Amino acid sequence: MNRANLITAIKRKKSFLCVGLDPDILKLPSHLSKDAEGVKEFCLKIIAQTIDSCVSYKFNLAFFEALGWQGMKVFEEIVSVIPKTHLIIADAKRGDIGNTSELYARAFFEKMNCDALTVSPYMGSDSVNPFLNHKDKWAIVLGLTSNEGAKDFELEKIGEQYLYEKVLKTCSECGSEESMMFVIGATQTPYFTRIRQIIPHHFLLIPGVGAQGGSLGDVCNGLMNDDIGILVNSSREIIYASKNLDFDIKAGEKARELATEMSLYL
Amino acid sequence: MNRANLITAIKRKKSFLCVGLDPDILKLPSHLSKDAEGVKEFCLKIIAQTIDSCVSYKFNLAFFEALGWQGMKVFEEIVSVIPKTHLIIADAKRGDIGNTSELYARAFFEKMNCDALTVSPYMGSDSVNPFLNHKDKWAIVLGLTSNEGAKDFELEKIGEQYLYEKVLKTCSECGSEESMMFVIGATQTPYFTRIRQIIPHHFLLIPGVGAQGGSLGDVCNGLMNDDIGILVNSSREIIYASKNLDFDIKAGEKARELATEMSLYL
Secondary structure (H helix, E strand, O other): OOHHHHHHHHHHHOOOEEEEEOOOHHHOOOOOOOOHHHHHHHHHHHHHHHOOOOOEEEEEHHHHHOOOHHHHHHHHHHHHHOOOOOEEEEEEEEOOOHHHHHHHHHHHHHHOOOOEEEEOOOOOHHHHHHHOOOOOOEEEEEEEOOOHHHHOOOOOEEOOEEHHHHHHHHHHOOOOOOOEEEEEOOOOHHHHHHHHHHOOOOEEEEOOEOOOOEOHHHHHHHHOEOOEOEEEEEOHHHHOOOOOOOHHHHHHHHHHHHHHHHHOOO | OOHHHHHHHHHHHOOOEEEEEOOOHHHOOOOOOOOHHHHHHHHHHHHHHHOOOOOEEEEEHHHHHOOOHHHHHHHHHHHHHOOOOOEEEEEEEEOOOHHHHHHHHHHHHHHOOOOEEEEOOOOOHHHHHHHOOOOOOEEEEEEEOOOHHHHOOOOOEEOOEEHHHHHHHHHHOOOOOOOEEEEEOOOOHHHHHHHHHHOOOOEEEEOOEOOOOEOHHHHHHHHOEOOEOEEEEEOHHHHOOOOOOOHHHHHHHHHHHHHHHHHOOO
16 A cells, blocks of 8 residues: 555545554453464454554554464464555564565565564664565554663664664665654654654654553644654554453444544544 | 573584574575475475584574465474474564563464574563563574664664663663573674673674674684683575585585584684
């Protein structure tokens, strides 16, 4: 999916919601089997009820890998039924030396048919570049994350700037706004203005609203740009809205509620 | 595998060789099928011929993921036949917020039965910690890598120290020498002394000897410690030593040659 189509989808739906699929078998509703098949049913039912309220799905690969190859098999099966109207993000935080990153790009963009992949920038621009040469595909580079540990390195000062600022600058010089987004945690409010000074036009993938304490209002006021420019992810609030038979219905209700909130900012 | 057993294995074999399995289907010998089954046969035959010369196998997960779930299935099958005498490293460079890192740890240490996993530290110590509470399992944290892009961030100065130094310090305070190693590229010779000042006792996983230009002599002289303390990885030189029917025999010869070279430093 390209940038223009993403913006059109957001405007048409009046939603920039990304539904995060982090299916922990320990948290599945009790009537579902605690294995890859249970995870598949869980995800497919949640997708069916949320698809009209969101523009994107983000798969947290850890939860699929934890089930071994059977988990990866159902991941591919689930991806294959999501229509091309939705941006499919593999949240896998890959990144390695050039030839290995190229293989990861092939894996997620070609073999597994995802539109976007989250990428860790630690090893430098040559670990990010191989993700940028795939038409209508996206590298979503970790910028400033929402976790406590962001202080350890991302918020260390390199001369006058923070490491995360250096990452935004260096990486944004490698890829255009058509092939690169950045992950910015919703909890990092004090840095929003600076982030939009450095990368005014890039789309941002924003986790951390809800369970982790970030506010939708702060995110919209601080990070939205003329092309909207944000995808706000919600995982646990939606997918675990109920642990009962009606888990999918409740997930759909929660997604609609979030989309309605979002529409007020558009 | 714990630290004492690893040291014993190295001393007994007089080898600290780690054989890197990066099986690119485009580079397989022509008589093998260009799919997951071909990759499985390729790896199993190389393992059979190299097992007496090395103490560890490092699987580059990108090459397995590039084949989709079928690749992950053969990865698990290959791991299951390697005896417990060898340290099995999943080179997957994972790292995420706490609960997700915990899932990655479960995936690789429990479900897939690996001994060690490479970890990217960008998101901070809380993304590394969940890998440290698994008995006889190892997090191998990216320190200073061998690629050109290491200059972009790892070798940026935070005050008086480089980012990679800060990473070594912060992460080594989280885990003991029994649960943590670091990746140090063989090409980073000028930094070897400083690295051993910061982490004198940790084991290091060292890629970059051979194809990438690092020297075994420099690595041994600069990074070996009283407990040996290094695992030197060789991938392409071994696994692609021949593209013919005798690929496994040639891989075995190359591994023996490297092990013999290593024995001179022990």
